[in-house]
Amino acid sequence: MNQTIAYRINDNLYLNITDRCTLACKFCPKTQGIKRVHDFDLTLEQRPEIESIIESIGNPREYDSIVFCGFGEPTLRLKVLLTVARHIKKERGKVRINTDGLANLFHKRNVLPDFEGLVDALSVSLNGQNETIYNQHxxxxxxxxxxxxxxxxxxxxxxxxxxxxxxxxxxxxxxIEACSALAKQLGVGFRQRNLDVVG
Ligand code: SF4
Structure with missing residues (x-):
């Protein structure tokens, strides 16, 4: 089966490990029935195994970061994610997770200690300055x-x-200003993103 597990954009390598999410973001191409990012078709006939993911990475030092992203929420496959992240760190690569920030709610525990030493960066979607706007989108x-x-x-x-x-x-x-202020209040950085730009 020929499916895209890893795809390169600029100097980063993105990993597509699941197509599942607990969100159905209106702005997401997947929600609109489109399974492509740039020239990459991210349709998954089956979720890739750890060995296939590691094989698709090659040498992680060839990239700025290896980013768990794709058309699904990577923390839904937590064990797989942690095993692959451990491999990347062993090979002295840098690990980022693009996430919806719902891992603790989904897994019903604080999973963040599992990331310590394995994850260098987290980019968390905060598409709403309040619950109403967040739920709407x-x-x-x-x-x-x-x-x-x-x-x-x-x-x-x-x-x-x-x-x-x-x-x-x-x-x-x-x-955007209110989202940025909220991020500051929570003690994290903030980045404004543009629609349809992966990063
Ligand atoms: S969390 Fe990400 S992949 Fe899931 S629906 Fe939202 S934008 Fe799409």
């Missing part, structure tokens, strides 16, 4: 998702050196 399946993202962001810097919240510019009702 992200359509969470799990109750309490917005507050869970805030708790996750508040705790994350204890375990991960670089933590950034991000929000997409131009979403209806989304106040």
């Amino acid at each position: 992200c359509q969470p399946a799990l109750k309490g998702s917005f507050n869970a993202v805030l708790d996750f962001l508040r705790l994350a810097p204890r375990y991960v050196p670089e933590v950034t919240a991000s929000a997409i510019h131009g979403l209806e009702g989304l106040d």
Whole structure:
């Protein structure tokens, strides 16, 4: 089976380890039935095994970062993610996770200590300055998702050196300045993103 597990954009290598999410973000191409990023078709016929993911990375030092991203929430496959991250760190690569910040809510425990020493950076989607705007754009399946993202962001810097919240510019009702202020209040960095730009 020929499916895209790893794809390079600029100097980073992105890993597509699952197509599952508990969100159904309205702005996500997947929600709109599009499974492509740049020239890469990210359709997964089956979720890749650890060995295939490691094989698809090659030498992690050839990239600025290896980024768990894809068209799904990577922390839903926590054991797989941690095993691959351990391999990347052993090979002296840098690990980033692009996440919805709902891992603690989903797994019903604080998973952040598992990241310590394995994850260099977290980029957490915070697409809403309040619960109403967040729910409008992200359509969470799990109750309490917005507050869970805030708790996750508040705790994350204890375990991960670089933590950034991000929000997409131009979403209806989304106040970038307010999102940035919220991130600051939570003690993390902030990055404004543009629609359809992976990073
Ligand atoms: S969390 Fe990410 S992959 Fe999942 S629906 Fe939202 S934008 Fe798409």
